[in-house]
């Protein structure tokens with residue numbers, strides 16, 4: 001599309017997005033830079049803007065104050081890789097069989113984001129953006145899945161689901177099905193740090209380094225004629241619990257050693273975000289940069305890869321379809337377009353990031369691609385549209401071991417070991433008072449909605465339950481309707 005052809009659409013976009021002025025904004029704000037920052041296994045209550053008292057996060061709090069904090073922001077899966085497959089495509093990832101973490105195995109050549117799917121980077125790159133990814137990839141470690149082949153011009157990071165933070169360090173890690181390894185024997189934890197496809201030395205604490213790479217990227221592209229999109233995926237505060245000595249000293253008052261290290265890891269993310277925000281300010285890009293911040297799933301408090309996170313007041317944790325597994329810290333900031341200091345309560349989901357970014361950029365998605373599940377949030381976050389972005393949000397885990405749906409304040413869920421449960425989140429955020437028997441008509445309606453949604457999904461295309469045996473033991477079939 002030529003610039004001439006784009007112009008009417010741009011002007012219309014400017015009008016639609018500017019509820020506080022009738023004039024189109026300056027052209028530089030029409031195609032914002034877009035920065036998507038993702039934390040890994042961060043608890044719902046573990047940053048200042050969510051209420052944490054023992055982990056100061058002044059820079060993330062400043063980011064929250066500069067935009068909209070979504071209190072009911074969800075991800076589409078309660079573990080790492082399927083959640084990423086969802087938000088990078090804007091589609092419920094079970095539609096294309098993505099329901100397990102890819103196995104770190106040379107023979108698992110199908111384990112990754114299917115090539116039939118387009119990423120947010122594919123669409124923004126086609127629209128003229130410079131695209132970069134930094135950090136944890138975890139969408140397939142085989143060459144056809146490499147970030148450079150999934151829409152990203154530039155990549156710096158590692159391809160697996162985790163990495164040790166301190167070069168040469170030894171720490172115990174859980175690698176599934178009750179197995180443990182150390183960061184020196186688990187190759188995923190010691191895999192190459194890559195710049196595009198070239199290995200670079202493992203130097204310095206990893207979260208700090210990822211932040212430095214991101215700061216360098218936004219500075220390097222500050223004066224480009226093209227806008228940029230950067231996907232910054234920290235692996236912190238995922239295990240192994242490791243942090244810089246100077247950060248640990250800042251949290252010496254925390255007597256629980258694991259919580260102390262976790263807090264230092266979250267503070268290192270905050271420090272990195274502060275440096276990136278400072279770089280955006282000093283290069284004059286902040287107002288025209290749309291920033292999202294989320295965690296890829298809830299904190300693992302007691303289960304596998306537990307990291308001393310806290311999801312209170314939510315019930316459950318990573319791996320659950322209770323709120324603690326799927327509701328995450330969720331920020332959207334774009335000073336040129338979105339109000340500052342707003343709290344937004346209706347349910348939103350990480351699948352909305354892609355359509356929101358595309359609407360902000362004016363990018364068009366290939367019409368031949370399958371439909372998105374996410375919504376453009378801009379009219380909702382500006383207050384222009386006061387209805388809820390989603391009538392219902394859905395979850396399915398492990399090919400059908402668990403299902404959940406949220407409709408308004410109602411939350412219905414069924415797990416492999418329990419009868420269906422119904423909660424009213426308006427009065428019972430902690431999901432402790434099951435109303436399925438008291439409100440059977442609502443439970444039945446939501447169960448039927450899940451059955452209908454499930455018809456649009458396919459069986460898992462790869463992988464298996466890392467905990468092993470649960471599906472057969474309970475007699476539930478994979479992909480069974482609830």
Ligand code: CA
Pocket residue numbers: 040041079080238296297
């Ligand atoms: Ca995760």
